[in-house]
Amino acid sequence: MSTVMTDRNANTAIAEQPHPKYKMRTENINVYYGKTHAVQDLTLAFPERSVTALIGPSGCGKTTYLRCLNRMHDMTQDARVEGRVLLDNANLYDKRIDPIYHRRKVGMVFQKPNPFPTMSIYDNVVAGVKLNGVRDRKILDEIVEDCLKMAYLWDEVRDILKRPALELSGGQQQRLCIARALAIQPEVLLMDEPASALDPIATQKIEETIEELKKDYCIIIVTHNMQQAVRCSDYTGFMYLGRLVEHGKTKQVFEKPCDKLTAKYVQGQFG
């Protein structure tokens, strides 16, 4: 792995060529909620154009870790994050960089669908683009169609784009949120149990979406569903009690896990 950059160069990312393979890396991430040490010393790298699944029992810190990757913890006062997150070798936690700058490159889909209730379907998709200053109607129209197609929602909503987003079903809303995340043209997509509240058909649609998006994006997905991890990820990280226990190719983690704990978990013996 290439040498760790000095913070002085973090903002420019020209000083050193980005690692050819890894889009995003984290180094020694520690997260504390008060005295609780929720994520411990987590170092992990995410290759370009791949899907990495994070699995582990409830409360193991998956979501907490995922939220470090776009500095979502800045939104709440209760969490303290230490360590570095490198996106193309630029440190997200550089004090001089406004998190907004990075969040535009790192899209996020939340566990529960959360389309903006006062906006139409159309406005939801382009919310990030429009409120970031893009006003050209033609470009917005294109983005809406593209992103809804990528999220496998276009055919269902093409005639009702002006209707309120809340009229959609839960599964449709979640795909709308994926479209909304894609609209800002991110380079990395974080998904926090995107299918946990959905029925098998909607889940399948979302997994198809992930499969399709993999061609362009680095996707990191937190999931409780191990079959889902097997189906749609290339790499899998198994977390337990705030630590990364095992990380490797999904096939290897599930078929020949190196760690006993991982073996037990993927075989469904606890969790």
Next chain:
Amino acid sequence: MSYTERQQKRAEIRAMFKSNVRRRLLVDKVVVGTVVVCALAAIIPLIWILGTAVYSGLPALNWEFLTGEPGAVGAGQISIGPAIQGTVIIIALTSVIGLPIGIMGGIYLAEYGGSSYFARQIRFFLDVFMQVPSIVLGIFAFLAIVLTLGYYTVWAGAIALSFIMFPIVARSTEEALRMVPWTYREAGAALGLSKMVITLRIVLSQAKKGILTGVLLSVSRVGGETAPLIMTILGSNIFFSGFESSTDALPLRIWRLSLQPYDEARIAGWGAALTLVIIIFAIHVGVRYFFLRDKSGKGLRGTLKV
């Protein structure tokens, strides 16, 4: 615990449920009954007051009454034109001062202040301000503005009333913004939006209804205040004649009319009271219609209830 023991235990617990049900149903009925009676009790005075105002005030209402200047008592028609005009002016001016401070203060408290020392102090002072008797605010405006300037002015009244308005608006705006689930702020942040954009374009639109309720509440409150106006705009028998002279307002006129021992003044007083109610009601309905109507065309999204 063996299987039979567990079965027995379950049966016992179920038995407890059964003996309880009838009592619970009864309690349920009693509670519902009490609640309904209390709701009615709360509504009766309102209907009574409104009914009396309509019954006693309606005979006074006619075009001359609403648009003319009040003449001398006994000289025939008493009119409240200047009072209506003055009330509209004073509500407008008070809103111009009070609403921006109130709404922006509420945004600060909900989105930026959090539980910081500064924010907590502001909250405390706003709560205290809401309890200050309005006559005190009137005396303050009288001393600080009227005496300094040397003349009664509608600005002094508006400033005194804005002290009543902005604490109500600030606290209700804060509450309304807090009701908006955190997840939408996170969704906005994940799209790379700045905090200001998230607050103004995403959160505020969801809190619109709650903020409007606070605004309308404060407008009603301000529209009906008499005490601060006595010392700041004094009252007047002529139409608005500039910012450097006294002005009339409906609550003042009602108060003055009610002090007079003549029947026609009493009737005119009721007429003025009814007019004030109608103006406040019109503002409520108008503002709600304007801000809460369904953008797609027909119908109201919010309810019209006050």
